[in-house]
Amino acid sequence: MMIYMDHAATTQTAPEVVEAMMPYFTECYGNAGSIYRLGSQSKKAVINAKETIAETLGAEANEIYFTSGGTESDNWALKAVYEAYRDKGRHIITTRIEHHAVLHTCEYLQKRGAQITYLDVDEEGMVDVKQLEGAIRPDTILISVMYANNEIGTLQPVREIGEIAAAHGILFHTDAVQAYGQLPINVAECHIDLLSASAHKFNGPKGVGFLYINRRVRMHSFMHGGQQERGRRAGTENVPGIAGLAAAVKRAYRIMEEKTKKEVELRDYLMMRIEREIPDVRLNGHRTMRLAGNVNFSFEAVESESTLIMLDMKGICASGGSACTTGALDPSHVLLAIGLSPELARGSIRFTIGEENTKEEIDTVVEELARIIAKLREMRGI
Numbered sequence: 001m002m003i004y005m006d007h008a009a010t011t012q013t014a015p016e017v018v019e020a021m022m023p024y025f026t027e028c029y030g031n032a033g034s035i036y037r038l039g040s041q042s043k044k045a046v047i048n049a050k051e052t053i054a055e056t057l058g059a060e061a062n063e064i065y066f067t068s069g070g071t072e073s074d075n076w077a078l079k080a081v082y083e084a085y086r087d088k089g090r091h092i093i094t095t096r097i098e099h100h101a102v103l104h105t106c107e108y109l110q111k112r113g114a115q116i117t118y119l120d121v122d123e124e125g126m127v128d129v130k131q132l133e134g135a136i137r138p139d140t141i142l143i144s145v146m147y148a149n150n151e152i153g154t155l156q157p158v159r160e161i162g163e164i165a166a167a168h169g170i171l172f173h174t175d176a177v178q179a180y181g182q183l184p185i186n187v188a189e190c191h192i193d194l195l196s197a198s199a200h201k202f203n204g205p206k207g208v209g210f211l212y213i214n215r216r217v218r219m220h221s222f223m224h225g226g227q228q229e230r231g232r233r234a235g236t237e238n239v240p241g242i243a244g245l246a247a248a249v250k251r252a253y254r255i256m257e258e259k260t261k262k263e264v265e266l267r268d269y270l271m272m273r274i275e276r277e278i279p280d281v282r283l284n285g286h287r288t289m290r291l292a293g294n295v296n297f298s299f300e301a302v303e304s305e306s307t308l309i310m311l312d313m314k315g316i317c318a319s320g321g322s323a324c325t326t327g328a329l330d331p332s333h334v335l336l337a338i339g340l341s342p343e344l345a346r347g348s349i350r351f352t353i354g355e356e357n358t359k360e361e362i363d364t365v366v367e368e369l370a371r372i373i374a375k376l377r378e379m380r381g382i
Contacts, residue, residue: 003361004317007201007293008150008178008352013244014203020247021205024240032237033228042239049246056253057195057212058186065211065229066242070177073196073211074101076222076233077173081142081194082109084218085171089139095119095127096337098146099175103333106144115139123339124286125154133164142171147179147195151334151350152285153294155179162191171217177201177209178291181252182260193217199241204248208241259355263292266353266362270295273366278373284335284348293353298340302347302376310372311349316365319350 004012024045030038032046050061067073082092094106096118106116117135121127127145143165148155158174165172173194176185180195181202187195194217198209213219213232223233274281280300299307304320311318320332331345340348351365 002315002317003357003365005351005353005357005361005365006317006319007354008291008350009319010200010206011203011354012356013200013205014248014251016251017204017244017247021240021244024243028239032239033226042237045239045243045246046237049242049249052246052249053210053212056185056249058188059212060215062230063212063215065213065233066237066245067209067211067233068207068238069200069209070099070175070196070198071101072222073177073198073209074099074175075105076211077194077196077213078102078105078109078142078144080219080222081171081173081217082112082114083220085141086113089137089141091115091117091137091140092142092144093117093119093132093135093140094144095121095146097121097125097149097151097334098144099150099177102144102146102175119145121154121337124289125149125152125284125334125338126286126289127156127161129157129160129164132161133168136164136168136170140168140170142173144173144175147174147176147185148183148291149285149334150178151332152296152338153178153290154285155183155289155291158192159190165193166191181249182256182291182293184256187212187214199245199248202248202252205241205244208238208245210245255355260292262355263353263357266357266359267293267295269359270351270353270362270366273362274369277366278370282340282344284338284340291352295351295353296348298335298344298348299373300344300347301380301382302373304346304348306376307347307349307369307372310376311365311368314368314372316368319352320348 028041030042032042050064053064054061090113110116145156145161147158162172171193174192175196177198180197193214195212200206221232223235282298284296331342335345335348
């Protein structure tokens with residue numbers, strides 16, 4: 001029997017999502033750019049999906065642009081803002097714990113003249129809003145801070161950051177890939193100008209996401225070609241994926257309250273048992289201001305790779321951090337940024353709970369994890 005506790009990496013596509021997608025693979029297969037009825041059926045699905053997403057964000061339908069997922073959305077937000085506003089300034093503020101889709105894009109922009117300020121975070125992974133405001137310069141054009149960290153789950157003070165950005169006339173982008181579909185988000189209340197999201201993080205299909213762009217933001221095209229997405233993102237629309245994204249959004253917001261309550265209970269129970277039953281551990285991230293299902297611990301004197309392999313042998317799926325860095329030899333940049341030593345960072349395990357997990361599964365995970373950690377330490381003579 002498998003126990004899946006890596007929902008931050010991806011989630012199972014919900015049956016109702018698959019059902020919503022199927023017609024657009026079969027009888028409603030028309031190109032959304034065609035003028036005949038078969039194409040107009042697809043176009044209607046795209047429009048309806050925009051309206052569904054916009055309603056959850058307090059946005060307008062024409063502010064939603066479909067992408068291939070979070071990585072593309074992050075790339076688009078940063079590159080297009082820099083291109084459109086570099087006559088005003090070339091300074092961008094971000095943090096040291098962003099997803100690599102943001103950090104590597106910033107490195108790319110630095111080679112093209114951008115100046116990037118990377119903010120430190122505290123030992124719980126939280127941004128200091130006073131430090132952020134102090135980093136603002138006359139030539140600052142964009143602040144990009146993730147809503148929730150994908151590794152340690154810490155939630156950032158997004159509303160405060162948005163208020164600071166708005167007060168200084170600076171655009172604010174948030175990578176909400178881990179937060180959207182998990183938490184209620186209102187872009188107007190939080191002064192968010194750009195927001196990235198990905199369907200497969202909340203039981204939607206892989207390969208589709210969106211970028212919210214406030215209608216006042218001046219943006220250039222990211223993909224060049226046809227006139228899809230109001231001329232800003234060329235390419236034939238992935239109608240089945242978009243229909244699945246919309247179905248996943250409806251489902252996520254319908255079950256959000258009940259799902260969050262259950263995940264918080266299981267998260268806190270898992271944290272309590274690990275801290276009580278396994279010695280020499282460190283909880284990573286904020287204890288309470290964190291994603292409902294996220295648990296990240298560092299275990300002294302063990303390597304996460306060995307732990308994960310042994311957990312997998314017991315049918316337990318977890319991760320050592322971001323799924324996008326699996327196989328990397330370097331310790332997590334997020335864990336180093338919150339003050340962990342490279343050795344302790346290499347001993348970190350992330351469990352991310354989903355709606356199907358049970359208390360009995362948590363018990364099994366802790367029992368197996370305790371045995372594995374003890375065995376690995378014994379093998380090292382500790």
